[in-house]
Amino acid sequence: MLHTVNKSSFERNSLQSCINIIDDTSVILFIEDGVINAANNSKSSMIADLAAQGRVFALQGDVEARGISSKLADNIKLVDYAGFVDLVVEHGTAVSWV
Amino acid sequence: MAITKKFMYLNRRSSFGTVYAIESLEVVLIAAAFEQDVSLAFIDDGVYQIVEGQNTDGIGMKNFSKTFHALGDYDINKLYISKESLEERGLSESDIMPLVYEDEDDDWAEKSSIKVVSNDELKAIMSEQDVCLSF
Numbered sequence: 021m022l023h024t025v026n027k028s029s030f031e032r033n034s035l036q037s038c039i040n041i042i043d044d045t046s047v048i049l050f051i052e053d054g055v056i057n058a059a060n061n062s063k064s065s066m067i068a069d070l071a072a073q074g075r076v077f078a079l080q081g082d083v084e085a086r087g088i089s090s091k092l093a094d095n096i097k098l099v100d101y102a103g104f105v106d107l108v109v110e111h112g113t114a115v116s117w118v
Numbered sequence: 119m120a121i122t123k124k125f126m127y128l129n130r131r132s133s134f135g136t137v138y139a140i141e142s143l144e145v146v147l148i149a150a151a152f153e154q155d156v157s158l159a160f161i162d163d164g165v166y167q168i169v170e171g172q173n174t175d176g177i178g179m180k181n182f183s184k185t186f187h188a189l190g191d192y193d194i195n196k197l198y199i200s201k202e203s204l205e206e207r208g209l210s211e212s213d214i215m216p217l218v219y220e221d222e223d224d225d226w227a228e229k230s231s232i233k234v235v236s237n238d239e240l241k242a243i244m245s246e247q248d249v250c251l252s253f
Contacts, residue, residue: 028132028163030206053135056163061208081176085134087169087183091208100176 021046022111026118028056029063034117039066049099049107050078055086060093071095079104123248125149126157129164130253133183134174139167140182142253150192157196157247158189159240161203164253168199168232170215183215190219195231202237 023046029035035057038048048070050058057067058078070076072095080098083089092098099107108114127146131138149156160167167183174181189195197217204210211234220226235243244250 026135028135030163031131053132053163056132056166056207059208062206064208081174082134085172085174085177085179085181086132086166087172087213088166089171091213 022107022114023048024051024114024116025049025054025057026052026116028053029066030056035066038115038117039070042070047075047077047107047111049104050076050082051104052079052082055079055082055088058083058093058096059088059091064093067093077103077107120153122153122155124155124157124246126159126244126247126250128250128252129158129160129167130162132163132166133172134177134179138253139164140180142251143182143185145251145253146189146194147192150189150194153193156194157198157243158194159198159200159244161200161240163203163207165199165203165207165209165214168197168215168217169209169213186215186217189217190231193219195219195229196233197231198233198235198240198243200237200240201234204234 023038025035027034055078067076077097077099080100129142133139172183217231218228219231221229
C-alpha cells in the first residue's frame, strides 16, 4: 500500500496515526505540508527506521517550495509527479492521511 | 486625529497548505496602510513562511515569500521568530530570509527586521499589544 501524508506532524498527528498501523511492505509519500516531516528535525526519529529501509518518499516540488531541499533527513527519496504515479501503480491501494 | 494601536500578527502555519499565511500577509499590509504599529510573530510551523530559498515552480503556486521583503518599506520592521520553534524544526537564524529596513533615525542605515526571541521574551512583547490577530 501507498500512504500519503499531507500534514506537518508539528500541526497534526496524521503521520503518527499512519506509522501506528503501517504494514511491513507499505511505503509513505510526503506531499504538501507533509514534506515538513521529511526535514531533519526534532521529530525525525519517527520515520528513521522506515527511511533506512527505503520506504519514505517526498514530493520534490513541495520540498523545494518550502525551502528545505538542503535540510532533508537521511534516506529520504525524492520523487517528481511521474514518480508519484509510479508509486501508485507499484503499491496499489493508496491511503490518504488527510 | 487617527488612533495608532499596537497590532501583533501571530503566524502559526506554513505557507502553502492552507490560506492562513497569505491572508495574514494581506491583512498586515492593510494595517500598515492605516499607519498602525505592526509587529509580526512567527511561531510553530509559521517559521517556514520566511525560510530562505523557497521555490514554488514545481507546485504552480505563487511564491509570496518575496513579499516579506516589502514590509520594511511599509515601516514594518518588528519581526519576531520563536527560537524554540526554530530549534524544534532543525532550523536556525541563518536559514531565515534576510529581511531589512532603512532606519530614518540613523541616516537610513539598513538594519535587520528579524529578531529571534525566546518564548519568554515573546510573552512579554505580546503583553504590550493592543490587538493580537492569530493566523
